Amino acid sequence: MTSPAEPPRKNQGKDLGLTLCPSCQQLMAHKKTHCSRCGSTLAFRDYSSLQKSWALLITAAILLIPANIYPITIFTSQGQTRHDTIFTGITHLIDLDILPIAVILFTASILVPILKIGGLTIYLLAISFRLPISKKSLMVGFHVIEWIGRWSMLDLFVISITAAVVNMGQLLDAKPGPAATAFALVILLTQVAAKVLDTRLLWDRLESKDDTNGNTKSS
């Protein structure tokens, strides 16, 4: 079959009828359904990834609520058990005048997940609704989120290490609370949400910022 009339000055693969295998990066004609090398399913643009990303993001946003409401650590010291949510943990640290740790904890456990969810929301909104956001700031934000996202696991890392190391029964004990699971899921889901998103859609959006982005449907 011959492709329909193609715009001549397009420098995108789709303009050239080419597509990239998502697995082995082989350049293929976009008419092919499967990669000739690795047999992966080829897609010219994965528009469903937007939905997936949205779903995951929303899930993460929902889980952010229990992650902050429920205690994330159950800390027992000399028979006295403390149930700390993320926030009370930070306030406790502030009470204890350990401000730097409190800042780090605040950043990693509260700021980063919120920023990440917020950032991703903005991107998804930008893709879905073509928000008028400058291409440059989107690119910067994207890199920041990607970089900062990995640090949000710090909190979980600390908890898991503490839970493993501090285990002296009634004397001194630390256990992850139910919020830890939720928090971990928030982090995981935002990561997955960022990963699953077909960033080409964003590039399309950035490209078509200059010209018309009328090609939203493709097989």
Place this chain on the structure above:
Amino acid sequence: MTQMETPKVVKKKLFSPIWLLPLVAIILGFWLGIKSIREAGIEVRIHFPSATGIDVGKTLVRYRGLTVGKVVDIGIDDELQGVNVDLKMDYRADPFLNEQTKFWLVTPKASITGVEGLDALFSGNYIAIQPGGGQSQFFFEAETDAPAMLPGSDGLVIELTADTLGSLNVGSQIFYRQIPVGKIISYHLEGSRQILLSAFIKTQYTHLVKTDSQFWNVSGLHINASLSGIEIKAESLSSILAGGLSFSSADGSKRAENGHSYRIYDSQALAQGGIEFTLTATQSNAASTGTAIVFRGINIGRITDTHLTDTGVEFTAKIDKEYAQLLSSTSHFWLEGADISLSGIKHAERLITGSIINFSPGSGEPKQQYPLLEIAPDQDAQSKLLLSLTAENNPGIGIGAEVRYKQLAIGKVNSVHLNQALTGVEYQIEIWPEFTNLVNTNSYFIPESALSIQVSLEGISVKTRDLSTLTKGAISLIQGSSRTVAKNHAQLALFLSTDAADDYFDRLNQFTLSLMSTDGAGLSSGSPVYYQKMQIGQVDKVNWNSTNENFDINISIRDQFKPLVKTNSVFWRNSAITVNASLSGIEIDVAPIQGALKGSITLGLLDDEDIGSQTHLYESKSLALAQAKPIKLTFPADVKLAAKAPIRYLGHKVGAVERVTLNKDLISVSIDAYLYGSYAQHFTQEDAEYFLVDAQISLAGIRAPETLITGPYIGVKPGVSTQMRTQFIGKVTPVIQAKKDWLQFTLEDTNLGSIKVGTPIVFRGIIIGAIDAYQLADTGNSVQMFAHIKGEYRHLVNQTSQFWDLSGIKIDVGFFSGAKIETGSLESILAGGVGVVTERQTMTSNMLTSDASFTLHKKLEAKWLTWAPVQLSQK
């Protein structure tokens, strides 16, 4: 050929399945939200007296180790009487929070029995909860202590009662075969006398507690010190220090229900199951709680309780189950302590352990009550041989003395007492069943002497027995020859020695005689009877016979000597020593020494034709052989007769005085005398006369001068009567023993003058006769003098004779006639005399008659001197 790929028409999906994820998250979130609301917890307020140990946020509420709540706030109550503790309870605790739910504070408690609530050391004190029923409620009053029933523990709660708490305490363990199976969870005083303890038995051990289980205190150490060693028993270290209980159960019994009540005994011994009954006694001397009941040396039970009653003491006793069948209606219980005697200490351990109660089984149905006896009952009275022994006196045999056979105990003396007649001692003895055959009908017993010393010429032998013989005495059985075994209650003899026994049996082969003696003759029971210096018998008894005022001497003579006792046998008493001194030499006859000491009797034989008396005991051999016949004379008290004084007839000894006794009237003496057998018949006529012959010294001479040396004697004048008698009244003046040829007559004078008995009658200076006696005439106006003329001179005196008094010297002094002195013989001067002259020749016609009487002239007439008739001798 080219194949055309059919275009794949992919329908655009409206929704990706990924949207399920937020959905799930939302649902999850909702669920979590609802759950957290639901599980938010229940606010409960508990009122504690004090908040000590309770911390907000730290103190948890636990049920079976599960945290079900938490203290969230503590505040003082309105009345300032305590604290209100606010709890946040787990929502799951909701069903527990009812009216009867109990809350109490658990604090770590380290006690001897264990560490309790150790978890609370780390978790802090916690509040325990015991769910209960009733209406739902949110305000509670805290319990001060853990409730009796352990919360949530499946197990058995039983009640125990005790008089004293002892060292038991809450937490004291309960052991079953030294395995802790439970503990005491509470105790309190029930009334004012009893302590009620609650005990908890763990589930896995509940089957061990039966309805008839016995609980006893194992607190502390049980030290059982006896002679067999010291036994120290303790259940466990905790029971030593904190007390404990142990119990035992029978296999077949029913399992105990919750709340079953038991009694706590002081020791295992007391607790052991068994048959309970009571023993009654008047006093609780040696028995007390714990005193063992022993049967054949095996403990079969014990006294578990002692209490006073109105009449005495009542013991509650128990016999172990396995011995329960021994108990019967005829069982006996008696106290037995240590037995200290010289023969040793029996059951010395009882000195330390105290007395025991001995038991003897019986037959029949068991009773509920038995008397506790002080001494052992006669257990095998049936099989024991009971004998009664008689003895003359008690050789020191006491109650309990052993009865021996070959120095082996075969029985014992049960009682010693005087017999009813008070003449002897009676013993009740028992012979133990296995020895009953040893005793036969003619067995006898002799006392064992603890120390017997036999001295003989061969040497000295000293025999001793054991010490118990010395103190209590012992008797030995001497078997008899009989083959018949003695029956129960037979009467046997106890002899003082084997010799006595031999004597006794000898006596059975003896015949007895009774001898009559005027005195006891120094004889006593056992004095020997000899024949030819050989003992043939002995004196049995010497009795005073009041009817004939003599001593009856009973003698027995062995059968083999019976032929010796015949008509010519006589018995006499032996003098210890007889010295017969005469010119032909000195004969000393010494009686056998035994006879000399005890007095003895000799059996002698007279000539065959003579007939001796077998009923009279003679004073001496001579008397006996002379067949002396006893007579009794009565004399005035002033006679100087003594024993051995002879009885003479015309100077011949025909008898002898045996004894002189002053009569009670003090004016007479009784004289026992013998007449020699051959003469006796001549001097025992009714009219025989006995008189005193004493020396009479006068100027005329000495009459009976021999009596000066031998002492007065008794003269006798035979009678002519045919009537015989043995009692005579003696006379003080000699009876004229007129000779047949004597010429007897009477002289009369107004005055006796110097005439005396014996004053000679002188004829021409020759004494031809004498005055025999004189007396005052019945009329009182003259004196009668009885005179005789010797036979050969009788013809010189006839009716024509004249008598005058020759006495003294007649001095006739006349103024004119001068002095004239006329004397008779010297004798007549001294002793006086009677002169006689006869006028005519004696003829038949003028012979004197028996009652002839003359006047005694004062003086001679001159004419009489011229008379000189020729007298013709009648011979």
